Amino acid sequence: MDRESAKTGKTFIGVSVVIFFSKALGFVRDIVMAFVFGTTLLTDLFQAIFSLPSLLFSSIGNALSFVNIPDLTFYLKHKTREERNRYLANLYAQVSLGAALISFLGIVFAPALARLIVPGMADQAFSLAVLLTRIMIPTLLFVTLTYITAGVLQVHGYFLMSAAISIPFNLLIIAALFLKGQDIIFLGYVTTIGWLLQFLIQLPILVKEKYQFPLSIDWKNEHTVNMFKQLLPILLGNSLLQLCLVIDRTFGTHLEEGTTAALGFGSTLFMTITGIFIIALSTVIFPRISAYCLEGDFRQLRSILRYGFKILVFILLPYLLLVVAYSQDIVSLLYERGAFNAASTQLTATAFLGYSFAVVGYACQELFNRVYYALKKFHTPMYASLFCLLLHLLLNLLWFRQLGIVGLAVSTSIALLVYALIMGFMVYRVIGAFLGADFWQFLLHLLLPVGGMVLCIVLGRHLLPAGIWTSFLLPLLVSGTVYLLLAWWIGLADEIKLKEEPV
Incomplete structure (x- = not known):
């Protein structure tokens, strides 16, 4: 294995560990929220409105990052630093103006937007929904800037940093839940601030890479024009779930x-x-x-x-x-x-x-x-x-x-x-x-390990006494172990190794 391949492998392992930790911490955030709120009207309200930044806005940010990465790579390889800076500054300016305008309109028309997001809410909860919408709609600006900047970091090789940006966000939400309990308005403010924080903690890398942002906008830049043309198809195509x-x-x-x-x-x-x-x-x-x-x-x-x-x-x-x-x-x-x-x-x-x-x-x-x-x-x-x-x-x-x-x-x-x-x-x-x-x-070979797994689950259900350890965790552990051992025994490990087709 050459040095570059070894470096890539180590980077992949490191990024995988950071992503796993970030997702695990995000899940802990949800567990703490369930502990504090349960499944109540307040949780219904927050989950519905929180879906804007967590699902919809994140999809927009991902799409922007997806189309920006190859363009920025082109500028790094074929253009001067000044041209690179103008391109990225232009992108930031256009995205910021567009997201700020949409956020402003969202704040103004929050009652109509809240009625669209939570149409089944009773009147007494509707005013709270409007306020929470106004608090969280500006996350559109912060989420899009966060994802674009994460893409810039990836282009420059800062994979661990870009993978770790959600860690302080999740820690902030968890701290807010413990400090304020069921204060959903406070939680809305903290969520919006948390997305801003994810953007800000990446800025030192831009400074390190000597990015400068001239105050001018080129609405006819070929790459940004093509980017926005590709944005909607990528967003709709990659966000069905x-x-x-x-x-x-x-x-x-x-x-x-x-x-x-x-x-x-x-x-x-x-x-x-x-x-x-x-x-x-x-x-x-x-x-x-x-x-x-x-x-x-x-x-x-x-x-x-x-x-x-x-x-x-x-x-x-x-x-x-x-x-x-x-x-x-x-x-x-x-x-x-x-x-x-x-x-x-x-x-x-x-x-x-x-x-x-x-x-x-x-x-x-x-x-x-x-x-x-x-x-x-x-x-x-x-x-x-x-x-x-x-x-x-x-x-x-x-x-x-x-x-x-x-x-x-x-x-x-x-x-x-x-x-x-x-x-x-x-x-x-x-x-x-x-x-x-x-x-x-x-798939046919998988029938044996799958059959062994099902047998362990059925026997655990019918033979072991009720209890979290005896009827759930122990059968789960045993069935998973049997699945892996049987798969290894019949040679499925070799089947899932990546092989190049012969030329």
Whole structure:
């Protein structure tokens, strides 16, 4: 292994550890919030409005960062430092003006916006919703600046710093919850300040890299014009799951108290567990996907996709089995304390289980979209996402009254599954069959470890006495161990090693 490869490997391990710690701390933040608020009207209110910065605004920021990184890389390689500075200053200025204008309009029209976000709230809670919306709408400016700056840091190799920016944010929220308890207005202010802090702590790196920001705006800059043209397709194409979650929380305000809170806690638990693997894998293989697309090497591209799906099936199939068997036990262990009672556990476990079946679509959103973006085809994922978003909205309208929280969570899973089928077919049309006989053979071999896992779960349920250790943690540990041992015994470890196709 050469020195550069060794350095890359160490960087990946370090970034993976930081991302895991950041996500774990974010999950601790949710646990503390559940302890303080439970699944109450206040939590419903906060979860619905908090979905703007946490899901929608973050998606906008991610899209901006995604299209900025290759442009900034071009300026670093082919332009002078002054041209680089003008480009980034121009981008910051345009984004800041646009986000500030939208934030101002959001503050002015907060009553209408709050009615859109929490339409089912009673009149006595509506004034609180308006105030909370006005407090948190400026996060649009801070979130977009945060993600753009994180992309700049990644271009310059500061991967650990960009991965760690959410750590102080989560610590700030946790401290606010312990200090002020159920003061939701104070929590709204702290959330907005926390997003500003994530931006500010990155600024010393910009100073270190000698960025300067002249006070001028070039509205005709070719790269920023193209960036904003690509922004909407990337945002809509890469945010189906996030948009579905925002819509679900809005519909949840029409149902019993605590529904929106349970949807928020359940979806966060689902995305925290699965996102660690899905996002990490898509991030690691994206450079290869980009290289193969650039070279037109579709054989290697099919190979890397097949490898990615083998890894995800190997990890996420046992995840689904464990959620089906132990969703309520998992939620109870993690959340049930303080104001989060048994009824809260039941409601959240239902949402968690329903959302977990969206894992196939979530994985395909991350992998298939990256193929299309590497091929510079930005509109196909957008059209598929819009169709599935309309399907999700229709299912919510049909089911939310009759099926309640189950209908909302399951409609998201169905929309994501349809998205996976559409995008899988579209990718097949472009690059050919990418799964192949060896993938289906791999699934067939998985039946043995999966069968061993199911047997352990069933025996644990029927033979061991009730209790958190005996009927949940012990069978979970044993079933997971049996799964891994059987997979190793039949040689599946070799199946999930990345191999180049022979030339």
